[in-house]
Amino acid sequence: xxxxxxxxxxxxxxxxxxxxxxxxxxxxxxxxxxxxxxxxxxxxxxxxxxxxxxxxxxxxxxxxxxxxxxxxxxxxxxxxxxxxxxxxxxxxxxxxxxxxxxxxxxxxxxxxxxxxxxxxxxxxxxxxxxxxxxxxxxxxxxxxxxxxxxxxxxxxxxxxxxxxxxxxxxxxxxxxxxxxxxxxxxxxxxxxxxxxxxxxxxxxxxxxxxxxxxxxxxxxxxxxxxxxxxxxxxxxxxxxxxxxxxxxxxxxxxxxxxxxxxxxxxxxxxxxxxxxxxxxxxxxxxxxxxxxxxxxxxxxxxxxxxxxxxxxxxxxxxxxxxxxxxxxxxxxxxxxxxxxxxxxxxxxxxxxxxxxxxxxxxxxxxxxxxxxxxxxxxxxxxxxxxxxxxxxxxxxxxxxxxxxxxxxx
Amino acid sequence: xxxxxxxxxxxxxxxxxxxxxxxxxxxxxxxxxxxxxxxxxxxxxxxxxxxxxxxxxxxxxxxxxxxxxxxxxxxxxxxxxxxxxxxxxxxxxxxxxxxxxxxxxxxxxxxxxxxxxxxxxxxxxxxxxxxxxxxxxxxxxxxxxxxxxxxxxxxxxxxxxxxxxxxxxxxxxxxxxxxxxxxxxxxxxxxxxxxxxxxxxxxxxxxxxxxxxxxxxxxxxxxxxxxxxxxxxxxxxxxxxxxxxxxxxxxxxxxxxxxxxxxxxxxxxxxxxxxxxxxxxxxxxxxxxxxxxxxxxxxxxxxxxxxxxxxxxxxxxxxxxxxxxxxxxxxxxxxxxxxxxxxxxxxxxxxxxxxxxxxxxxxxxxxxxxxxxxxxxxxxxxxxxxxxxxxxxxxxxxxxxxxxxxxxxxxxxxxxxxxxxxxxxxxxxxxxxxxxxxxxxxxxxxxxxxxxxxxxxxxxxxxxxxxxxxxxxxxxxxxxxxxxxxxxxxxxxxxxxxxxxxx
Numbered sequence: 001x002x003x004x005x006x007x008x009x010x011x012x013x014x015x016x017x018x019x020x021x022x023x024x025x026x027x028x029x030x031x032x033x034x035x036x037x038x039x040x041x042x043x044x045x046x047x048x049x050x051x052x053x054x055x056x057x058x059x060x061x062x063x064x065x066x067x068x069x070x071x072x073x074x075x076x077x078x079x080x081x082x083x084x085x086x087x088x089x090x091x092x093x094x095x096x097x098x099x100x101x102x103x104x105x106x107x108x109x110x111x112x113x114x115x116x117x118x119x120x121x122x123x124x125x126x127x128x129x130x131x132x133x134x135x136x137x138x139x140x141x142x143x144x145x146x147x148x149x150x151x152x153x154x155x156x157x158x159x160x161x162x163x164x165x166x167x168x169x170x171x172x173x174x175x176x177x178x179x180x181x182x183x184x185x186x187x188x189x190x191x192x193x194x195x196x197x198x199x200x201x202x203x204x205x206x207x208x209x210x211x212x213x214x215x216x217x218x219x220x221x222x223x224x225x226x227x228x229x230x231x232x233x234x235x236x237x238x239x240x241x242x243x244x245x246x247x248x249x250x251x252x253x254x255x256x257x258x259x260x261x262x263x264x265x266x267x268x269x270x271x272x273x274x275x276x277x278x279x280x281x282x283x284x285x286x287x288x289x290x291x292x293x294x295x296x297x298x299x300x301x302x303x304x305x306x307x308x309x310x311x312x313x314x315x316x317x318x319x320x321x322x323x324x325x326x327x328x329x330x331x332x333x334x335x336x337x338x339x340x341x342x343x344x345x346x347x348x349x350x351x352x353x354x355x356x357x358x359x360x361x362x363x364x365x366x367x368x369x370x371x372x373x374x375x376x377x378x379x380x381x382x383x384x385x386x387x388x389x390x391x392x393x394x395x396x397x398x399x400x401x402x403x404x405x406x407x408x409x
Numbered sequence: 410x411x412x413x414x415x416x417x418x419x420x421x422x423x424x425x426x427x428x429x430x431x432x433x434x435x436x437x438x439x440x441x442x443x444x445x446x447x448x449x450x451x452x453x454x455x456x457x458x459x460x461x462x463x464x465x466x467x468x469x470x471x472x473x474x475x476x477x478x479x480x481x482x483x484x485x486x487x488x489x490x491x492x493x494x495x496x497x498x499x500x501x502x503x504x505x506x507x508x509x510x511x512x513x514x515x516x517x518x519x520x521x522x523x524x525x526x527x528x529x530x531x532x533x534x535x536x537x538x539x540x541x542x543x544x545x546x547x548x549x550x551x552x553x554x555x556x557x558x559x560x561x562x563x564x565x566x567x568x569x570x571x572x573x574x575x576x577x578x579x580x581x582x583x584x585x586x587x588x589x590x591x592x593x594x595x596x597x598x599x600x601x602x603x604x605x606x607x608x609x610x611x612x613x614x615x616x617x618x619x620x621x622x623x624x625x626x627x628x629x630x631x632x633x634x635x636x637x638x639x640x641x642x643x644x645x646x647x648x649x650x651x652x653x654x655x656x657x658x659x660x661x662x663x664x665x666x667x668x669x670x671x672x673x674x675x676x677x678x679x680x681x682x683x684x685x686x687x688x689x690x691x692x693x694x695x696x697x698x699x700x701x702x703x704x705x706x707x708x709x710x711x712x713x714x715x716x717x718x719x720x721x722x723x724x725x726x727x728x729x730x731x732x733x734x735x736x737x738x739x740x741x742x743x744x745x746x747x748x749x750x751x752x753x754x755x756x757x758x759x760x761x762x763x764x765x766x767x768x769x770x771x772x773x774x775x776x777x778x779x780x781x782x783x784x785x786x787x788x789x790x791x792x793x794x795x796x797x798x799x800x801x802x803x804x805x806x807x808x809x810x811x812x813x814x815x816x817x818x819x820x821x822x823x824x825x826x827x828x829x830x831x832x833x834x835x836x837x838x839x840x841x842x843x844x845x846x847x848x849x850x851x852x853x854x855x856x857x858x859x860x861x862x863x864x865x866x867x868x869x870x871x872x873x874x875x876x877x878x879x880x881x882x883x884x885x886x887x888x889x890x891x892x893x894x895x896x897x898x899x900x901x902x903x904x905x906x907x908x909x910x911x912x
Contacts, residue, residue, distance in 0.1 A: 262782075264778055267762070270758075274755045278751065278752050278753065279755075281714060281744075282734070283735025283738060
């Protein structure tokens with residue numbers, strides 16, 4: 001009973017957008033000059049962010065213990081305190097993300113691996129693959145880069161590119177393995193990538209305890225510092241953490257954009273993502289495409305891993321260097337509608353939220369966990385666009401195809 | 410006693426789907442609602458069924474106006490609907506599906522399964538539906554699933570029953586059975602609305618025909634006197650050629666040669682069992698047969714989408730048995746696939762992207778790894794104009810086009826090059842009358858330009874009118890060869906059932 005209703009009749013119930021003037025937010029176009037198509041793409045994410053901020057504000061108010069104690073004596077002052085609390089928290093959140101050079105540096109630095117890993121997941125989505133394995137691919141890519149950073153002696157001009165290349169290969173092989181398993185045996189990528197995440201995590205833990213990586217005299221799974229020549233150079237001097245990794249991420253965004261929309265391979269990848277049957281009909285080799293896309297996707301995640309092993313002072317690597325980035329990447333790809341440019345913006349947004357959240361915790365006493373709650377809320381609102389439309393009483397537009405993933409079988 | 414729609418208008422943001430439409434059906438009457446895809450039939454029926462509320466006008470049942478805003482109100486008013494795509498739970502039994510939502514209870518919370526079975530049996534017997542209440546729905550053929558839907562409607566005491574394109578999914582035999590059932594419903598005093606775009610069926614079954622075009626009712630016709638030509642003209646708004654206009658064929662060299670081909674289906678059954686035939690340049694060979702007799706697998710095997718188990722295929726003298734779709738396409742084979750939504754198009758892609766779907770990798774659409782979208786868009790625009798594809802631009806998703814125009818996109822893509830062989834599988838299924846005319850003319854033109862054409866269809870009338878030679882498939886074999894000029898429909902029909910004279 002799951003048909004794609006473009007059969008006769010189906011097209012009558014949802015009238016086509018004749019004349020290419022769908023009922024979009026015309027006001028948005030008039031106010032911002034943003035083209036209507038882009039405007040429609042941005043509308044729901046923007047409103048989702050707004051809603052998340054509102055819900056976050058409610059949470060801050062409800063958890064404002066001091067204000068609640070005041071409530072019995074002076075409700076007016078208590079409510080005033082609550083609003084002041086929200087104002088201070090959000091002000092600090094914003095200033096922590098954009099207010100100073102350091103804030104901008106932190107935002108960009110945090111965003112770098114998020115963008116790269118987000119691209120990895122988004123590329124998978126575009127091809128109909130649900131790559132949950134960004135975390136594992138980050139581990140392996142990062143480990144490969146670490147090895148180059150520790151053991152290969154080269155001038156910086158060559159050392160960094162070689163380490164990055166190693167990361168792409170490491171992550172690519174780890175991801176490609178999943179693609180190959182899917183193409184050859186039909187193993188579902190969700191299962192294999194989740195399992196390979198564990199394998200990768202413990203492989204890295206093990207590796208960091210071998211003399212090949214472990215810091216001399218230490219018993220912890222902690223690497224020696226990598227050579228100076230392999231460290232990603234900071235952009236604004238060593239006082240600020242943001243490094244050239246942010247350019248690599250930017251380059252990756254445009255490369256993936258070009259690959260998807262301007263190249264024959266991207267055409268094949270997108271076709272296979274939307275309709276494997278039609279792709280086979282058109283003579284594409286869907287199995288090869290699955291392997292290829294998982295290699296590229298893994299390579300991107302590998303770069304994200306390398307940005308953590310080569311770019312994070314003090315340049316010693318711990319056993320959980322990907323943190324939660326591998327999973328944040330999934331949320332990020334969803335928020336960015338699996339479009340490279342969308343991923344860039346949502347990566348910057350998440351980077352800003354996390355960087356600002358740290359300041360907010362320090363300055364306003366609101367824990368950084370609130371930021372994680374808000375990230376989750378944004379995703380929920382994105383995943384339920386009808387909810388956002390209902391809240392803001394928007395007219396339904398025709399479904400804009402966002403490729404997520406096909407089935408689970 | 411009648412169900413009436415009075416002056417229904419329904420506007421959507423960009424179109425007026427129904428514009429002052431009035432329609433009525435009496436108890437014991439069959440009204441056919443004819444119209445092309447996009448004429449507003451489905452919108453009208455969704456209003457009747459309470460899925461949409463009309464902007465203007467009202468629905469009146471037996472003299473009482475209805476505030477219809479939801480399906481349950483429609484159901485309790487005695488309106489039943491059999492949807493084009495069945496609303497059944499595949500892993501439930503027939504009886505379980507029938508009682509879903511109106512479960513008869515025994516005790517506090519115990520579903521009365523036996524009562525449900527008896528209920529289904531009783532309704533089934535009364536109307537000659539012969540459905541087994543205990544059968545699992547997923548095991549049933551489509552025709553029987555449809556009868557389950559009819560049982561559902563009857564059990565809910567519907568007095569007016571709407572069928573939305575009920576014959577689209579049925580084999581010719583099932584259509585006959587279906588018509589018998591509908592006549593039985595009529596005899597029992599039910600009012601029936603039969604929505605279709607098939608002219609002959611409307612003429613055969615209806616007491617009255619109402620034609621809808623562009624959201625407006627353009628007139629009524631009496632099936633006793635109307636002709637298919639008249640109805641087609643009402644539907645399309647211009648005279649339509651109902652038969653294929655073509656010259657005598659002049660067969661040339663053999664282009665396609667299939668020798669003792671054996672093909673398995675997805676479940677590993679031998680659905681093509683030693684088939685041999687030839688198609689020459691300049692002739693159209695029609696393959697008739699009830700769906701599921703191996704035509705699908707035969708076509709997939711010839712076009713490289715499915716490996717054959719044994720036998721050989723030669724195209725233009727070259728052995729293509731082991732070649733894939735791309736290699737075969739490059740030999741000059743145009744393939745209009747049976748399932749255009751699954752195989753023929755990437756629905757999310759734009760018209761232009763679909764036009765270059767199987768030639769993107771080559772000049773002029775790409776150089777090296779770089780796509781040349783300007784070239785692709787330019788070529789697409791030219792094809793859209795030339796093949797009369799109705800779309801506003803070439804960069805809109807192909808899913809926004811009507812079925813007929815989607816099919817024209819495929820035909821344009823496949824035929825706009827030097828074509829040696831055309832393999833067209835069910836190219837007019839679900840396609841409106843105007844587009845059928847257009848697609849047939851294209852295929853005949855390919856033949857006249859020297860291509861060999863293999864034309865597979867389960868519509869016997871269509872095969873007879875377009876083919877120069879007819880092969881009938883039954884049980885995976887060629888069950889007969891006929892000359893469309895001399896053979897009768899009856900002879901061919903018998904061969905399709907496996908009881909014709911072997912060739």
